[in-house]
Amino acid sequence: xxxxxxxxxxxxxxxxxxxxxxxxxxxxxxxxxxxxxxxxxxxxxxxxxxxxxxxxxxxxxxxxxxxxxxxxxxxxxxxxxxxxxxxxxxxxxxxxxxxxxxxxxxxxxxxxxxxxxxxxxxxxxxxxxxxxxxxxxxxxxxxxxxxxxxxxxxxxxxxxxxxxxxxxxxxxxxxxxxxxxxxxxxxxxxxxxxxxxxxxxxxxxxxxxxxxxxxxxxxxxxxxxxxxxxxxxxxxxxxx
Ligand SMILES: Nc1ncnc2c1ncn2[C@@H]1O[C@H](COP(=O)(O)OP(=O)(O)OP(=O)(O)O)[C@@H](O)[C@H]1O
Numbered sequence: 403x404x405x406x407x408x409x410x411x412x413x414x415x416x417x418x419x420x421x422x423x424x425x426x427x428x429x430x431x432x433x434x435x436x437x438x439x440x441x442x443x444x445x446x447x448x449x450x451x452x453x454x455x456x457x458x459x460x461x462x463x464x465x466x467x468x469x470x471x472x473x474x475x476x477x478x479x480x481x482x483x484x485x486x487x488x489x490x491x492x493x494x495x496x497x498x499x500x501x502x503x504x505x506x507x508x509x510x511x512x513x514x515x516x517x518x519x520x521x522x523x524x525x526x527x528x529x530x531x532x533x534x535x536x537x538x539x540x541x542x543x544x545x546x547x548x549x550x551x552x553x554x555x556x557x558x559x560x561x562x563x564x565x566x567x568x569x570x571x572x573x574x575x576x577x578x579x580x581x582x583x584x585x586x587x588x589x590x591x592x593x594x595x596x597x598x599x600x601x602x603x604x605x606x607x608x609x610x611x612x613x614x615x616x617x618x619x620x621x622x623x624x625x626x627x628x629x630x631x632x633x634x635x636x637x638x639x640x641x642x
Contacts, residue, residue, distance in 0.1 A: 430601065430602025477540070477547050478547075491510070529563070533567070540575060
């Protein structure tokens, strides 16, 4: 299990983090610092270890070795919303927390789901279920919010609305966010810093300074997109 160190001006600090499954080394002495309030997107080829890193940061993997320090609370939202089907939406939000119903109501209002508070999870649309999942994460007031491809199963229009919502919630509550995504444009539209995981380490680490709301045609984003596609081993459009 990874040794835990006190963090200095970071919400998460990782040094020499290593995880192998049998002979396959997925995280190979990885180093990473996450500052308070940073919005980070984590890209990487399929199987590069993004979810493994996220699980380690969430404290869900006891087999990682190296140094890992996380200050404050951590909340996770996954690709599937993972709501408990036999509890109504409201009860799902504070499940396992000793928190009054008002807090769950306030969180649902923030994600625009007030009217679905008494609904059963299986009656929610995909977008509504992801909103509920975000409300459940936010009500925990995390210093670090881990998002594991939470938008990938949504249709394009719902995805745009949820992107806006996530940026709004992040600006209001200011947790550090680590968003795992396959989508370079999603990373560039949302994050302040984009990482690429490759060969078990952070192979690329770029700040994104363009003001929000961002447009794909922003020159900074165009340059970064080409760099990131190259780091991911993908030829940019028209140059394959
Ligand atoms: N519990 C496990 N047992 C064995 N191998 C595992 C386990 N979890 C992950 N792996 C392996 O570790 C590697 C990294 O998996 P991980 O899910 O972290 O990748 P990822 O970058 O999130 O992939 P994707 O983008 O496809 O979701 C893969 O080769 C996977 O098969």
